[in-house]
Amino acid sequence: MLGGLLLASACVTVAYTELCRPDAENAFKVRLSIKTALGDNAYRWDATEEYLFKAMVAFAMKRSSSQEATEISNVLLCNVTERISFWFVVIDSSTNTTVPKEDVEAAIRLNRNRINSAFLLDDSTLQFLHISTTLAPPIEPSVPTWLIVFGVVLCLVVVGIVFLVTSGIRQHKRHNKEHEETEGLEEKCETTITMENGIPCDTLDLKAGHINGVYTAAEDERFAPL
Ligand SMILES: *[C@@H]1O[C@H](CO)[C@@H](O)[C@H](O)[C@H]1NC(C)=O
Numbered sequence: 016m017l018g019g020l021l022l023a024s025a026c027v028t029v030a031y032t033e034l035c036r037p038d039a040e041n042a043f044k045v046r047l048s049i050k051t052a053l054g055d056n057a058y059r060w061d062a063t064e065e066y067l068f069k070a071m072v073a074f075a076m077k078r079s080s081s082q083e084a085t086e087i088s089n090v091l092l093c094n095v096t097e098r099i100s101f102w103f104v105v106i107d108s109s110t111n112t113t114v115p116k117e118d119v120e121a122a123i124r125l126n127r128n129r130i131n132s133a134f135l136l137d138d139s140t141l142q143f144l145h146i147s148t149t150l151a152p153p154i155e156p157s158v159p160t161w162l163i164v165f166g167v168v169l170c171l172v173v174v175g176i177v178f179l180v181t182s183g184i185r186q187h188k189r190h191n192k193e194h195e196e197t198e199g200l201e202e203k204c205e206t207t208i209t210m211e212n213g214i215p216c217d218t219l220d221l222k223a224g225h226i227n228g229v230y231t232a233a234e235d236e237r238f239a240p241l
């Protein structure tokens with residue numbers, strides 16, 4: 016009976032371990048630099064640490080809604096090397112297949128800080144290869160609050176300056192208009208006078224060459240009836 020159970024569990028283990036191998040579908044590589052991070056306080060990577068790692072991954076999976084049923088035994092480690100690196104997969108026990116890469120990735124990302132602190136490491140000394148850490152740090156607003164306040168104040172100041180300048184210009188213009196109004200009347204009279212000749216002053220002044228033409232034409236007309 017016990018033998019049978021052991022054999023069955025061994026079979027399960029064998030069946031499962033086939034799912035965990037380097038570059039397998041939905042497998043992730045992890046690299047740890049415990050010595051780099053902790054120096055003399057570095058701990059030895061052993062089966063207990065592996066157990067903690069499996070537990071942390073299971074914890075991350077349980078916290079994500081799609082894989083709440085994940086147990087520690089569903090997390091498999093393989094190809095653990097001396098200078099510590101290994102691969103892991105998460106098994107979905109309802110289908111006996113590996114959990115899709117995207118689900119594991121999302122769970123790890125969301126719980127990155129918890130996993131890091133469990134091993135006293137950070138993103139550079141506990142590396143999940145192929146899982147970027149872009150979402151790991153707490154998301155700060157892209158524009159700091161002080162900058163927003165500063166921007167609003169600056170805008171108000173600019174609007175104020177523009178208002179003052181334009182109102183000043185408008186007032187100045189109105190002032191000038193009142194001055195010019197009398198002069199304008201005189202100018203109107205002058206233009207009517209010059210137009211009486213049939214030749215505006217402008218054309219006489221600017222197109223001097225044409226003046227002769229106009230005069231000769233007038234002379235021709237004068238002589239025509241004769
Ligand atoms: C991974 O481990 C398995 C079994 O221990 C071994 O057969 C395989 O060669 C290893 N692969 C790599 C890339 O180390």
Ligand SMILES: *[C@@H]1O[C@H](CO)[C@@H](O)[C@H](O)[C@H]1NC(C)=O
Pocket residue numbers: 026027030108109110111
């Ligand atoms: C998963 O595998 C175990 C052992 O091989 C088996 O007992 C179980 O029925 C399987 N579950 C599914 C859903 O295939």
